[in-house]
Amino acid sequence: MSKTLRLQIILGGCVVVAAVLIFLWKPTVLIYGVQRAGLYAAIALPMALILGVVHIVNLAHGELMMVAAYITYYLSRSLGVDPFVAMLITAPVMFGVGILIYKLTISHAVKGPELNQLILTFGVAMVLSQLVNLLTTSQTRKISLDYVTASATIGETSFGTYNFLFVGLAAAVLIGLQLFLKRTRLGQAATAVGQNPNGAEIIGIDVQRTYTIVVAIAAGLMGIIGTFFLTKFSIFPAVGGAYTMKSFCLVAMAGIGNLPMIVVSSLILAVAESSIQAIPGGSGWAPLVFFALIILVIMTRSFRRSS
Amino acid sequence: MLKIDSISCSYGRLGVIHDLSMEVGAESVGLFGPNGAGKTTLVNAIFGMVPVKSGTITLDGQDITGKPTHEIVRSGVALVPQARELFPFMTVRENLMVAAEQVPHARERSSETLEEVVSIFPILGERSRQLAVTLSGGQQRMLAVGRSLMARPRVLILDEPSLGLQPSIVHELFSILGEMKKEISILVAEQNVRESLRSVDRGYVLENGRIVIAGSASELAHDPEVERSYLGL
Numbered sequence: 078m079s080k081t082l083r084l085q086i087i088l089g090g091c092v093v094v095a096a097v098l099i100f101l102w103k104p105t106v107l108i109y110g111v112q113r114a115g116l117y118a119a120i121a122l123p124m125a126l127i128l129g130v131v132h133i134v135n136l137a138h139g140e141l142m143m144v145a146a147y148i149t150y151y152l153s154r155s156l157g158v159d160p161f162v163a164m165l166i167t168a169p170v171m172f173g174v175g176i177l178i179y180k181l182t183i184s185h186a187v188k189g190p191e192l193n194q195l196i197l198t199f200g201v202a203m204v205l206s207q208l209v210n211l212l213t214t215s216q217t218r219k220i221s222l223d224y225v226t227a228s229a230t231i232g233e234t235s236f237g238t239y240n241f242l243f244v245g246l247a248a249a250v251l252i253g254l255q256l257f258l259k260r261t262r263l264g265q266a267a268t269a270v271g272q273n274p275n276g277a278e279i280i281g282i283d284v285q286r287t288y289t290i291v292v293a294i295a296a297g298l299m300g301i302i303g304t305f306f307l308t309k310f311s312i313f314p315a316v317g318g319a320y321t322m323k324s325f326c327l328v329a330m331a332g333i334g335n336l337p338m339i340v341v342s343s344l345i346l347a348v349a350e351s352s353i354q355a356i357p358g359g360s361g362w363a364p365l366v367f368f369a370l371i372i373l374v375i376m377t378r379s380f381r382r383s384s
Numbered sequence: 385m386l387k388i389d390s391i392s393c394s395y396g397r398l399g400v401i402h403d404l405s406m407e408v409g410a411e412s413v414g415l416f417g418p419n420g421a422g423k424t425t426l427v428n429a430i431f432g433m434v435p436v437k438s439g440t441i442t443l444d445g446q447d448i449t450g451k452p453t454h455e456i457v458r459s460g461v462a463l464v465p466q467a468r469e470l471f472p473f474m475t476v477r478e479n480l481m482v483a484a485e486q487v488p489h490a491r492e493r494s495s496e497t498l499e500e501v502v503s504i505f506p507i508l509g510e511r512s513r514q515l516a517v518t519l520s521g522g523q524q525r526m527l528a529v530g531r532s533l534m535a536r537p538r539v540l541i542l543d544e545p546s547l548g549l550q551p552s553i554v555h556e557l558f559s560i561l562g563e564m565k566k567e568i569s570i571l572v573a574e575q576n577v578r579e580s581l582r583s584v585d586r587g588y589v590l591e592n593g594r595i596v597i598a599g600s601a602s603e604l605a606h607d608p609e610v611e612r613s614y615l616g617l
Contacts, residue, residue: 265482269471276469278433281457281486281535 092345099352104234106355110348115243118343119302121324122250122336123295128325129334130258131271131291133183134194137202138324139317141296144205145171145303146312150218160220160308168300175296179289187288202321210314219311239309246305247340250298254336257294267291271334326371332378346370385409386430386461386539386569391439391449393422393429393593400425401593403439408539412565414580414587414601415573416614422593423573424466427543431463432456443539458487462537466544468528472517476508476527479516483534490536501530504560522553529557539569546576558583577614581605589614 100107120142127133145167152163182201186193229238258264270277270287278284306312327346331338346367353359353366386408393401400422406413415423428434430441432453441449448456457463471479480501484494502509505526511519516527525545532540542561546554554576561570562583574580581587587604589597597607604610 262485265478265485268474269482272471272473273469275465275467276471278453279431279457279463279465279469280483280531281454283452283454 096348099348103355104231105236106351107348108234108236109240110351111344112237112240112243112347113351114340114343114347115240115245115247116306117323117327117347118247118340119243119250119305120299120320121327121331121339121343122247122254123298123302124324125328125331125334125336125339126254127291127295128328129271129331129336131267131288132191132333133187133288133292134191134198135183135292135295136195136198136321136325137178137205137317138295138299139319139321140202140205141171141174141299141317142303142306142320143312143314143317144174144209145300146307146316147209147213147218148300149304149307150220150312153220160222160304164301164304167304168297171300171303172293172297175293176289178296179292183292184285184288202318206314206317213314215314217311217313220307222308225309243305246302247343250302251336251340258336263287263290323367326368330371330374342374385444386571387442388426388430389440389442391429391441392437393425393434394437395434399593401429404590404593404595405439406588406595406598408569408571410569411585412561412570412572412583414577414584414604415571415590416575416577416580416587416604416610417590418575418613421590423590424543425593426590427463427541427571427573430456430541431461454486457535457537460536460538462532462535462540464525464528464532464540464542464545466547468524470516470524470527470531473515475513475515476519477512479527479531480508480534483531484536487535490534493536494534497534497536501533504533504564505530522549525549525553525557529560533564537568539571540564542570542572542574544573544575546574546579554579577604577610 096107099110120139124135124138127135148170149160149163149167152158152166153160156163178201182197183194186197225239227238228235256264258268266277266282266287267290269280269282270284274284277287310316327339327342330342330346349366349370350363353363388404388406390403390405391401392399392403404426415426417423425434429436432448432451432455436449439449440447443459443461446459448459448461451459471482474482477498480498481494484490484497490497502512507523508527508530511523516524519527529542529545545557545561549557558579561572564570565583565585570584572580572584581601581604584601586600587598588595589604589610597604597609599607605615
């Protein structure tokens, strides 16, 4: 048995043991952890598509979700429809926003060093959140929906079930993206562009068009995910920033380009977070644990590579 | 036929190609010259990767000057670049198939073309499930040539195909190119004049962005200037 395989089995075993212990300790911790993992994975997957597959750094990722949530909020309010109906407009609008952002900004930095994209999209993030701030003020907004409070009771444990929707959403986004990358001509072209843009150009791929569509797909997905987010959480202009950071970390932790690992990383981090929060007085420690775990994983990985 | 009519190219103010004309018909044509003569610039200009300042490039009468690279590929020109430019983490087969997918007229015949390419380069069949990055330099070159053929081009351009390869593989590659010229037009930019003169019908010698000698392969082989500068006689 190879050394890495043994290490993986040991690590996998530890995770399973930890999960069982947590479940015996407080079943809701595991349930809420899984639900939260769904949310994290759903948000991180579109970033994994553009960062991991075509290597575009987008620090305005969470802001795209925020903008989408606001669009759905106002559509839903003014048309008097359910947010999920408004989403049918939000998603294509966000697809368009993705095209616009790519054409106006990222396309000019795509051939330069990645640091340029980083700074550029950081600027885009500021513009988006400040724009929303100017238009709608920084007041927190929320849509109250009766189906969000659905809950279930198993034995003596009762818990909210609505957030399992995020698990389904993450699974749908993952499967959709995998099918897109493996089965469609555009998806294969995107993989080729990510591995070698010059080579892609030479075999007849329109590289700029591929970048544009991939960014637009990610933005369109944020249109859907932003709507889901709005149904459960309050929104405000700065709500996206934390999710940009978390997505970025999840993509780094999963390994660039590895979409299924995003789900695994999300599970580990989200369950760790909700375990900490379950300890009295622990909720303030959750972000610390999140980022400490990420530092640990990335350090271990670079240590393994260099040794 | 690929026809280049008095084109000039420059990087900023530095002229690299000056008023150059040449053509490639149903044949194999060599493009020779020292480092910095402008061979790669010319190849990249044909391929839309270096802007053409003046002059025209036509493919079977259709003007392709200044078109984007992907359109030039779709109209029937394929390039085997000096740096190979493969997709390192795709398998050999994926590298080949993704190239056929991009060109409408090649797409419907992709499995047939794949068989043809594998019969030309059997090693690509044996290694079809291996990642491109794990191939040796010579095998990667074969894959780069094979990949360009997947687009079913009318004109195939190769930029320094012998670079970094051991002599026996260079010899093999040029015999294959010699066979292929029956099917498609070939333009090969090379420094290895001795080997390439065996497979080409005609050749041009490029110096400082201008054609200084043009002639058939045998004329070039016996040209005193070519003998002295390139064949080391």
